[in-house]
Amino acid sequence: MSQGFDEPVNRRDRNATRWRAVEQATSEDGEPVIPLWIADMEFRTAPVVLxxxxxxxxxxxxxxxxxxxxxxxxxxxxxxxxxxxxxxxxxxxxxxxxxxxxxxxxxxxxxxxxxxxxxxxxxxxxxxxxxxxxxxxxxxxxxxxxxxxxxxxxxxxxxxxxxxxxxxxxxxxxxxxxxxxxxxxxxxxxxxxxxxxxxxxxxxxxxxxxxxxxxxxxxxxxxxxxxxxxxxxxxxxxxxxxxxxxxxxxxxxxxxxxxxxxxxxxxxxxxxxxxxxxxxxxxxxxGAPWLDALCQYLHGNVLFLQQALHQHTSVRLFNVQGSYLGWLDFRSSGLSQSMLEARLIKKAGVLLESGTQFGDRGEGFMRLNFALPRAELAQAISRIQHSFGHKNA
Missing domain, CATH: 3.40.640.10 (Type I PLP-dependent aspartate aminotransferase-like (Major domain))
Known part of the structure; x- marks a missing residue:
């Protein structure tokens, strides 16, 4: 039974913390910035809870x-x-x-x-x-x-x-x-x-x-x-x-x-x-049946994320076993943390959580939340590929 994980939910006008952070933000191409930073999901809350x-x-x-x-x-x-x-x-x-x-x-x-x-x-x-x-x-x-x-x-x-x-x-x-x-x-x-x-x-x-x-x-x-x-x-x-x-x-x-x-x-x-x-x-x-379906969907998302980054970028994703958070290694880009964050927002049009929020060993890293409909994840990853592809690394 489908749980609606592919269904987009518009939270832009709901005062959601995730979206408030990019309320006025656009990339250099004028595209609205996609927020993949804070740790909540872009799926509807479990129906049994609602x-x-x-x-x-x-x-x-x-x-x-x-x-x-x-x-x-x-x-x-x-x-x-x-x-x-x-x-x-x-x-x-x-x-x-x-x-x-x-x-x-x-x-x-x-x-x-x-x-x-x-x-x-x-x-x-x-x-x-x-x-x-x-x-x-x-x-x-x-x-x-x-x-x-x-x-x-x-x-x-x-x-x-x-x-x-x-x-x-x-x-x-x-x-x-x-x-x-x-x-x-x-x-x-x-x-x-x-x-x-x-x-x-x-x-x-x-x-x-x-x-x-x-x-x-x-x-x-x-x-x-x-x-x-x-x-x-x-x-x-x-x-x-x-x-x-x-x-x-x-x-x-x-x-x-x-x-x-x-x-x-x-x-x-x-x-x-x-x-x-x-x-x-x-x-x-x-809530157990919904959770089982969620974990299966998230597994599909992380497999997609691994393949997309590995094939088209020099960005490295560490193994994700639990949660919906990916730890991305951008060190091969040679950018400082401030330059990395600016490039992600201005060039790629995505907002990730800075690795330095997780201590001084986070320099060169970013955290990405992949709990969102796969089509929306694909759009965000396509932007990262364009800005951090092998030819741009």
Whole structure:
């Protein structure tokens, strides 16, 4: 059954953040700039989610909302069925957003000046909230290995000091689209245990398995690490309702869980809004068939992207296993980052997310969101081919 992924949806006049960024932007040829930067999809939100929210709106009152009585079991069943991850209902701690929860975690479980470790290139918001919390950001470079990045355990261990308190993992990794393999996850577990690091695993793209080995929750590999870890999950990226932030943390350790519950309540970010809760439950209850179709479509998009770039440009796409984000290597162009960004907008007429938003190891790279109808993706990639083809490299 078609899910309408090929159907274009015009968001230009909807105050969408993606499109607001290019509202007045045109290429040198006068063509409107195509935005492929921010991490939401150009597909309609999953129908089961829209139907559930429409029913709530039709009812006529959007008041204070509680989770359904069976939501904990619903969430646990989703994790077990999709990811073979066995969790207990009491481990679930809902909140609004990952970034808001990180702020609570840093202020509750660490002291100013403590070190928080993350991998680079990595999601820029992690570093921002670390610095704003007056903690020390420590970045560990991942190692390029062909068309992927891998962990260098020795490099990670060398970055750990007596002030190190936490390690942030992103699985699948943003911006790389890397799903961490079990061997690497076990190496991370061993290092965290050896240095008593609390592990924070941002797994909000967990459901978006595109190709290769499937996602594994790191806490499913070790009871010991599960007792010293916080995992972040969310249906928002999966079912395309990022404008209604919903996060469900999984925290086995009751001491950590209750301290964070109190911190979330203190900041009034312990509960998503009513429509977010309704959307979340509908997604996990009935959204699996739509998600299966989405992942199949995204797989087709990434295959198209790989072939188009490989055959007609010198731009290199790193392997994408999870999420709808591609990490593009433009270093062969010889352009500085500012010149690269300008050429993409002015010559190609596309807006990508700058690699430097993901740390200093992002120089020469750009992140591309390929979650859009294939015909629209083809138009954007054709522009990149024209501006970065072999004759222009």
């Amino acid at each position: 139907e559930a929210m429409q029913e709530a709106l039709t009812h006529g009152i959007i008041g204070y909302q509680e989770w359904s009585a069976d939501f904990p079991q619903l969430f646990c069943r989703w994790q077990a069925d999709r990811h073979h991850w066995a969790i207990s209902p009491e481990w679930i701690l809902p909140c609004q957003s990952v970034i808001g929860a990180l702020d609570v975690i840093f202020h509750t479980l660490t002291q100013p000046g403590d070190e928080i470790i993350e991998f680079s290139p990595g999601f820029g918001a992690f570093g921002r909230v670390i610095r704003q919390s007056q903690r020390q950001q420590v970045t560990v470079p991942l190692k390029e290995n062909g068309a992927e990045y891998i962990l260098d355990p020795a490099t990670l261990e060398a970055c750990i000091t007596p002030r190190s308190r936490m390690l942030i993992l992103c699985n699948p990794h943003n911006p790389l689209g890397k799903i961490w393999g079990q061997d690497e996850l076990r190496q991370i577990i061993a290092i965290c245990q050896r240095h008593n690091l609390l592990l924070l695993s941002d797994d909000v793209h967990q459901d978006l398995h595109i190709q290769g080995a499937p996602y594994t929750s790191i806490t499913s590999l070790s009871d010991a690490i599960a007792d010293n870890a916080i995992t972040f999950t969310s249906p928002c990226k999966t079912f395309n309702f990022s404008g209604l932030p919903v996060t469900n943390m999984v925290i086995k350790n009751p001491g950590i869980r209750e301290r964070l519950r109190a911190g979330l309540v203190q900041r009034s970010i312990h509960k998503p809004d009513a429509l977010g809760m309704i959307a979340c439950e509908a997604a996990y209850r009935d």
